[in-house]
Amino acid sequence: MGWTSKTSSKNCSPAPPSASWHRMEKTPRFDSRNALSWVRSERSTPATLRRLRLDLLTVRGWCTLGAGALLMFFAYLFGRHELMALGISLIVLAAVSWGLALGLRGRTRIQRQVLSTVPSVGEVCRVRLSCAESATIQERLPESFGPGPKFEAPGGLDYELVFGTRGIHQLGPAQQIVSDSLGLIQGMVNTGETMDVPVRSELIDLHRFASLGEQMLTGDARHSLSTTADYYDVAIRDYQQGDSIRQVHWKASARQGKLMVRQENHVATAQALLILDTAFDHWCHSGVDLRLSIPAGAKEDLPSSRRFETALSLASSIGLCYASSGYQLSVRDLSGAPLISEHPQATSDVAAQSNFESFHAATAVLALSTGGTEMAASEIFGDGLHKELLGYRDEPVIMILGELTMIQARWLATLARTVRHAEIFILVAHPERYSDVHQELAGTGWKIHLIPATMGAEQMWGGA
Template sequence: MDKPQRFDSRNALSWTRSEPGPEALRRWHLDLFTPRGWYTLGAGAGLIALAYVLGRHELMALGVGLAALAIASWLLVLRARRTTSLRRRLHSPAATVAEPALVTLECPDEVRIRETLPEEFGPGPELEGPGAVDYELVFRSRGVHLLGPARQVISDPLGLIRGMVSIGQPQPVPVRAQIHPLARFASLGERMLTGDARFSRSTTADYYDVATRDYQQGDSIRQVHWKATARHGKLMVRQENHVATAQALMVLDRTAEHWQSGGADLRIGIPQGLGPELSSSRRFENALSLACSIGQRYADSGYQLLFRDLDGSPLVGGESLRLSEHAARSSFEDFHLASAELGPLPAAPGQHQAQDLIGANLHRELLSMREEPVIMILGQVSLDQAAALAALSRTVRHVELFLLAAHPERYAQVQQLMARTGWNIHLLHGNGSLDDARGVS
């Protein structure tokens, strides 16, 4: 089986875009006439005019014949041009930035089809129907990109008409934020992810949250609880054998002013299909990608993730708490899919005081996560806001805080203040690459 052709927007910088014809011609499909077609049509019109002046009937017949030939070819090609059975299939529910997405284009009719890719990819693959063609797309930006409409190559045997016309409808393709391996943060939540943290309401998926009892003859060696055995000095076994799912809170700063501050932040447009683009920045894209990367790591360890913004509003619509291994993965997948449409939001006036970084709803939720892990990803924080945030450390103990700053060197005082909390603080250059992030943690 042949390997599918791969299209990567990073490698499509040198393609030459063909200039479309004038709008008036394209509206009536007159751009389908080849130079030979225009010459034939023009010659027919010229002979008709000359016959009218000279009064020669044979010239009139020849001119009408040439013009009729060109127009008839144009009408016949337009009539027979469309195929209604074109089908495009994405092999996964959504694509992910920097990962190949497999697409299949199928057509049962005897036509020649050229796929229309997003503009940054250049010309798409061609298909000679009936048949199918597989190809891979590697997106370099998240959002809702459009595939299609495909274009059918049409022509007539005389060479008077040739061109491409659109068939079908554009298909939206959600592209999720990139997942990074996070080698830079190898110790991220290590104590919590190994089951050493004891939660009041839940535990990690690899730690059995059960009562223990003395070993009895016939008990399996697999039931031995080694920590309890070491603590009591005799063999202890698990009284029950079930796995609970832990709970974690992910807080992502979506305040536009925190991510788009002056000339330090490069503005980025995130496509949203047929709708207007989302306004974003390089720092926010890194923050969203970091949230997805950390979320995947926690979900793989069995954590049920709750996703909130600074006001305590859910980042995923219809979020519900279902403590199970399947729900842990499902909650992350819902957030990862929603990342195609998330963007910074302007702060509503009077939402909460300027000196308060977090809203009342999030404050209450944080106080309920006394022993569960909390991950906070921020774009900007003042010294007063940092002091108010640090006061929570007396209650909320297990926090990984990431500050993606445009100028990390300006946050020395904030870092010193937050270092006293006992939380894990990561101060990063927000406009850099997460794969080789540098900062102080």
């Protein structure tokens, strides 16, 4: 299922049959995580010239302008009209070539199409770039990818991207290489428009790790079902001693010639609650945390840290495990505010997958919160979340936290009387400093994980 740039609806005409489609033996792949795959070349052109687009002038173009200005100066000194005309002609020639090159900006019709579904971090995203006019086109990729692919139009090419961070990444505008027959102009001008590509958080296959994939979805936590029916499955069976007379299905009994009763089977969706700590101070509070900037398209970048990105990847991976097992996932922050728009009216399988997809899609733009709700120093959850936990006594609850003090751990341990099945992941810079916290929570019967901040999600379960 592919999707196309909104800005290229007028440019969707297919390339003519005679156009060459640039298909290489191996589709070029650009991986933003591999910083050694390309070398950044510093531009020697002054920034002022680039801003005015005077960098399009070649050495010959600058010499032509200089010669024209010099001839005009000599014409002024010696009063020679023919020198003045020649000088003006050289300047006009260079200026016209420069103006025609700038006039090509946005004129070339470019079509850009993402052939893959909405990608996640680490997944291969296939993109198609095409142009129906004669031109030399080079794609512009986000800076972390390096120089983009180049092709001769009419035609196009396919290329692959592997994103190293989540967010809204921008592709384009593409650049057209322009030149003139006199050699006065040589450079690239923007053509076409940008395209936003949302990239979701990374997914790790936790099913292959026994420490998480099996323990969470088996045993006591797996059997628990919501007490609210999604629907009732009605069936007809033979009458048995003890059945109420009100359950007799008289029409079916008349057809079968014996007493038949109506049986209503309660069909419910398994519920699970995922609590994700999104407080900025809990993830970016020490010098150990590697700060990151998450692209947000045309908006300002979102602040984050490597530790929070690991936590978000873990949350998405756990959510996928539960959704695949039929759990309808609710996602809350520490205040109890929902991080996704839920679909309580949907039936079980649809609701489970829909809620996870909503959460995973939201991770592309999920930002850390800088202002939290007012709560006591000993409490880590807001009143709204505290009340909601009352409805998850026999349901699995997963907590992913970035900071937990000893006094908060004692308060959290008191919830063991309310929540029976909980699994807590605490991602901290120095796990050895949290031995008391771990010991306090270990007495609850919950599963407690202290995870070092330097460990990625893949490494986290690699040794399980």
